[in-house]
Amino acid sequence: MYNLEVEDRYQYLTRELDIDIKEKQEDSINTSNLIEEAIKIEDWEELSTLYIKIDSFSLVGMGNNISLIHSKMEEKQYNNMFIDIRENGGGATMYWTSLLSLILTENLVSHRTLEFKGVESLRYLEHISNNNIENNKFILNRTIEADTTVYKPNQLYILSSGVNYSAADDFLRTVKDYELGTIIGSASDGGGSSGMQPMQIKLPNSKLLIEFEPAILLENGEPIRISGVEPDVHVTPSDAYNMCMDIIREQYGY
Numbered sequence: 001m002y003n004l005e006v007e008d009r010y011q012y013l014t015r016e017l018d019i020d021i022k023e024k025q026e027d028s029i030n031t032s033n034l035i036e037e038a039i040k041i042e043d044w045e046e047l048s049t050l051y052i053k054i055d056s057f058s059l060v061g062m063g064n065n066i067s068l069i070h071s072k073m074e075e076k077q078y079n080n081m082f083i084d085i086r087e088n089g090g091g092a093t094m095y096w097t098s099l100l101s102l103i104l105t106e107n108l109v110s111h112r113t114l115e116f117k118g119v120e121s122l123r124y125l126e127h128i129s130n131n132n133i134e135n136n137k138f139i140l141n142r143t144i145e146a147d148t149t150v151y152k153p154n155q156l157y158i159l160s161s162g163v164n165y166s167a168a169d170d171f172l173r174t175v176k177d178y179e180l181g182t183i184i185g186s187a188s189d190g191g192g193s194s195g196m197q198p199m200q201i202k203l204p205n206s207k208l209l210i211e212f213e214p215a216i217l218l219e220n221g222e223p224i225r226i227s228g229v230e231p232d233v234h235v236t237p238s239d240a241y242n243m244c245m246d247i248i249r250e251q252y253g254y
Helices: 002-012 019-032 062-075 094-101 119-128 167-179 237-253
Strands: 038-043 049-054 080-083 106-117 137-144 155-160 182-185 197-200 209-212 215-220
Touching: 038 094, 049 062, 062 094, 080 237, 094 137, 094 167, 106 167, 119 197, 155 167, 155 237, 167 182, 182 237
Parallel strands: 049 080, 080 155, 155 182
Antiparallel strands: 038 049, 106 137, 106 215, 197 209
């Protein structure tokens, strides 16, 4: 059976290293609108809460999903936003940054220091930005622009679990680092170290492609690639939903 997500991933993996990365990402978005990835949106009117369950940050369906969320936030002001990513194993950085732009009240500018080794990593990072490299360290600057066309929630709650990896972990780390909301559940599984697309190397004999992180995120000079994000409220993932509901209901004296 034909699978668009597999085909899109194959096309990405088999591209030449010097292809324009942004152009490829835009191509992925155009094709992703053909299939919807699992997402659930509910308006809990009596609690002034928008509940969103996102099980993947895959580019497949991203455009449609973000549009659905945008439409709800464009309609009215919610006191609370409740994002459930307990079953989200990761995906694309572009997905969660697009989601975050709907939530931010002002532009978010982040600076992250990453360490790398090897000629291939250097070549890849120079392709992105030659100005941010010094002494085997790469400064990743990112600006997430706040969407000014939607109402912003007063409170943000994120449900997390050990399933959260890669882009899901990076999303949680950004929420935690910049105190954008309250994370409820258990620690994520790590892997969200750079927020960059993995680099690919073609093996000379077998022609197989392997991919890996071009650089590792540092915190206080130490790599944090394998450490997850600790929640603000520690509960088992199965109890996280009810815990969040209790916090929201308490606002209204329930």
